[in-house]
Amino acid sequence: GESVGLHLPTLSVQEGDNSIINCAYSNSASDYFIWYKQESGKGPQFIIDIRSNMDKRQGQRVTVLLNKTVKHLSLQIAATQPGDSAVYFCAENIEGGSEKLVFGKGTKLTVNP
Amino acid sequence: KAGVTQTPRYLIKTRGQQVTLSCSPISGHRSVSWYQQTPGQGLQFLFEYFSETQRNKGNFPGRFSGRQFSNSRSEMNVSTLELGDSALYLCASSLGGQGFYEQYFGPGTRLTVT
Numbered sequence: 001g002e003s004v005g006l007h008l009p010t011l012s013v014q015e016g017d018n019s020i021i022n023c024a025y026s027n028s029a030s031d032y033f034i035w036y037k038q039e040s041g042k043g044p045q046f047i048i049d050i051r052s053n054m055d056k057r058q059g060q061r062v063t064v065l066l067n068k069t070v071k072h073l074s075l076q077i078a079a080t081q082p083g084d085s086a087v088y089f090c091a092e093n094i095e096g097g098s099e100k101l102v103f104g105k106g107t108k109l110t111v112n113p
Numbered sequence: 114k115a116g117v118t119q120t121p122r123y124l125i126k127t128r129g130q131q132v133t134l135s136c137s138p139i140s141g142h143r144s145v146s147w148y149q150q151t152p153g154q155g156l157q158f159l160f161e162y163f164s165e166t167q168r169n170k171g172n173f174p175g176r177f178s179g180r181q182f183s184n185s186r187s188e189m190n191v192s193t194l195e196l197g198d199s200a201l202y203l204c205a206s207s208l209g210g211q212g213f214y215e216q217y218f219g220p221g222t223r224l225t226v227t
Contacts, residue, residue, distance in 0.1 A: 032214065034213075034216075041220070043203050043205075043218030043221050044156070044218045046216065049215075091213075093213050099168075099169045099213070100161075100169055101158050101213040101216075103157070105155045106156075
């Protein structure tokens with residue numbers, strides 16, 4: 001069905017370590033994927049995106065990997081900092097008669113000092 | 114540049130009432146999307162408006178409706194409120210090309226239905 005799921009609901013890492021947050025999607029019609037970060041009391045904040053014709057995209061300290069063969073998306077955060085503590089959502093843009101954005105349930109990242 | 118603003122930030126309503134939420138997009142953005150966020154269902158897409166027309170729609174009942182004005186400001190209305198409508202309602206704006214590219218979210222309106 002049309003769903004975006006996450007493998008782990010919580011992730012705890014030490015400050016300075018690299019973090020990897022995973023996401024599985026099921027709709028092969030999805031053409032665009034986005035990662036959002038949501039801090040407590042705030043709306044989601046755009047982190048990085050990737051189109052389906054790419055398999056990797058890098059930003060500042062973040063990298064998104066897309067594996068269309070197994071329908072898997074991941075977000076890598078380098079040198080994780082306490083300010084990275086938040087809930088991270090992946091989302092897929094599904095084209096069709098009515099386009100829509102489908103979000104995963106979210107992974108809560110906790111960075112320990 | 115000012116971000117997306119939503120009013121009110123918090124709202125308490127009684128079952129059966131109706132409610133209207135407001136969203137002002139970033140200046141120059143013509144697309145406004147609405148989402149419902151609950152602990153159980155996560156973030157779910159309600160609908161998207163572009164140039165005063167509903168362009169895309171999620172899977173919510175007809176009690177949920179919206180509109181967009183000529184200045185791109187948008188309102189969302191929920192009629193005959195149910196307890197399950199308690200949620201954080203988020204709006205997001207973007208320039209408006211096809212697809213949900215580079216959306217910027219507001220802080221949300223926390224609706225509690227009692």
